[in-house]
Amino acid sequence: MTEEKSAKKKSSLFEWVKAIIIAIVLAIVIRIFLFEPYLVEGTSMDPTLHDGERLFVYKTVKYIGEFKRGDIVIIDGDEKNVHYVKRLIGLPHETVQVKNDTLYINGKRVVEPYLSEKRKEVGVLTHDFGPVKVPEGKYFVMGDNRQRSMDSRNGLGMIDKDRVAGTSQFVFFPLNEIRKTD
Numbered sequence: 001m002t003e004e005k006s007a008k009k010k011s012s013l014f015e016w017v018k019a020i021i022i023a024i025v026l027a028i029v030i031r032i033f034l035f036e037p038y039l040v041e042g043t044s045m046d047p048t049l050h051d052g053e054r055l056f057v058y059k060t061v062k063y064i065g066e067f068k069r070g071d072i073v074i075i076d077g078d079e080k081n082v083h084y085v086k087r088l089i090g091l092p093h094e095t096v097q098v099k100n101d102t103l104y105i106n107g108k109r110v111v112e113p114y115l116s117e118k119r120k121e122v123g124v125l126t127h128d129f130g131p132v133k134v135p136e137g138k139y140f141v142m143g144d145n146r147q148r149s150m151d152s153r154n155g156l157g158m159i160d161k162d163r164v165a166g167t168s169q170f171v172f173f174p175l176n177e178i179r180k181t182d
Contacts, residue, residue, distance in 0.1 A: 035059060036165070037172070038074050038083055044143030044150065045085050048072070048114055048181065054173035055085070055181065059166040067091075067161075069105070070114070072168040072181050073141065075159055083165065086151055087114070090132075090140030096152075097130030104130075114144055129153055137161050 040053045049055070049072070057074045067073065067088055075084040090096040094105050103110040126146035134140045138158035143149025152158055168181045 038085070038165075038168070040085055043148050044145050045072070045087070046145040046148075048087075048144045049085060049168075049171065050177075052174075053171045053177060055168040056170060056172055057166040057168050067139065067164060067167065069110070070112075073139075074165040074168065075141065075156070076163045076165055084141075084150075084156065085168070086141035086143055086149070086156075088139055089142050089152070090134040092134055092136050092138060094134050094140075095131045096134060096140045097132070098126050099128050101126065115146075126153070134158060139164065 035056050035058050038055050038057050040049045040051060040055065042051055055072075055074075069088055069091060071088045073086060073088050075086060077083060089103065090105065095107070097104045097107075103112055126142075132140065132152075135158060138160055140152040141156065141159055142151040142153065150156055170180045171177055
């Protein structure tokens with residue numbers, strides 16, 4: 001009977017090891033291809049997102065979809081472990097311009113509902129700029145806190161599509177602030 005017990009122990013141990021390996025592989029696949037948590041650092045996305053909040057970023061759009069204007073995107077920085085959270089404003093081949101705090105894409109006014117509350121609080125959201133043409137394979141991004149954001153206007157430049165890690169759909173931390181981000 002001791003041989004039988006020993007065989008059962010080995011079988012049980014093998015099952016545990018197999019389950020742990022499968023869980024690790026699944027976690028890695030999910031994090032690389034499906035979604036990953038990110039930390040918001042700074043005030044460039046106020047009032048939409050706040051410093052210290054944590055987001056889940058969906059990466060599938062990078063592989064099987066298209067980014068669209070208004071998406072909150074996470075951009076990989078040039079340095080390792082540096083990421084930027086911004087709003088996608090201009091798509092490839094579009095012309096972006098801001099005049100008198102109003103965004104124009106290809107000469108047409110764009111309503112930005114995510115800025116409506118901020119507009120009431122401050123006078124000037126952003127200085128006039130453009131028109132700027134967005135090249136093929138690149139995006140124009142801005143923070144929602146236009147006066148305190150390093151973005152395509154003033155430091156980040158146009159963003160290559162392969163630098164966009166994914167889109168944010170909701171805040172998951174702090175727990176009392178769980179909400180959708182769009």
